[in-house]
Amino acid sequence: xxxxxxxxxxxxxxxxxxxxxxxxxxxxxxxxxxxxxxxxxxxxxxxxxxxxxxxxxxxxxxxxxxxxxxxxxxxxxxxxxxxxxxxxxxxxxxxxxxxxxxxxxxxxxxxx
Amino acid sequence: xxxxxxxxxxxxxxxxxxxxxxxxxxxxxxxxxxxxxxxxxxxxxxxxxxxxxxxxxxxxxxxxxxxxxxxxxxxxxxxxxxxxxxxxxxxxxxxxxxxxxxxxxxxxxxxxxxxx
Numbered sequence: 604x605x606x607x608x609x610x611x612x613x614x615x616x617x618x619x620x621x622x623x624x625x626x627x628x629x630x631x632x633x634x635x636x637x638x639x640x641x642x643x644x645x646x647x648x649x650x651x652x653x654x655x656x657x658x659x660x661x662x663x664x665x666x667x668x669x670x671x672x673x674x675x676x677x678x679x680x681x682x683x684x685x686x687x688x689x690x691x692x693x694x695x696x697x698x699x700x701x702x703x704x705x706x707x708x709x710x711x712x713x714x715x
Numbered sequence: 716x717x718x719x720x721x722x723x724x725x726x727x728x729x730x731x732x733x734x735x736x737x738x739x740x741x742x743x744x745x746x747x748x749x750x751x752x753x754x755x756x757x758x759x760x761x762x763x764x765x766x767x768x769x770x771x772x773x774x775x776x777x778x779x780x781x782x783x784x785x786x787x788x789x790x791x792x793x794x795x796x797x798x799x800x801x802x803x804x805x806x807x808x809x810x811x812x813x814x815x816x817x818x819x820x821x822x823x824x825x826x827x828x829x830x831x
């Protein structure tokens with residue numbers, strides 16, 4: 604069974620205070636690891652896909668990295684608008700199976 | 716802009732009522748869509764995989780007679796919660812990959828279902 608564990612559960616940051624979120628995963632062959640952002644009462648918004656260890660993706664203040672066992676989402680100099688719940692999900696490399704297994708998320712609050 | 720549209724966004728109804736939720740892919744075709752359920756402060760739990768032109772695949776523990784899924788066209792999947800009860804109250808979200816099934820899934824904005 605695929606497992607995704609995110610830490611910490613919650614993160615409170617001062618504006619400009621950089622930090623990292625962790626996503627540890629266990630999957631029988633990784634097809635892809637996905638990061639999403641979810642605002643309250645909304646559906647998840649796609650951020651990044653990572654496919655192989657060593658890969659990195661960047662978007663504005665966010666940078667995602669991938670190893671064989673975990674992924675990190677780095678938030679550099681966050682702003683209040685970066686406050687959200689960040690979800691990590693894995694897709695296993697199983698024939699005909701494209702479902703995502705999600706972690707519980709990290710809720711980030713950035714104070715001005 | 717949004718690539719997946721979900722309707723309604725919010726519904727309140729009496730116990731015993733059946734409720735239909737629509738999920739549409741905008742400007743692209745989706746042979747596969749996914750339906751999730753999310754409880755407060757918890758993550759998304761996959762309920763079923765909706766396949767255009769064939770039966771949905773349900774996750775273990777999800778009652779297929781309770782949660783009817785119809786994927787009648789390449790841009791529309793519907794989830795019907797039959798004879799809803801208060802314990803069915805939740806946030807239901809659909810998703811669809813834009814392109815091949817291994818591409819990132821794009822999510823609708825969810826439907827908040829409250830059963831009185």
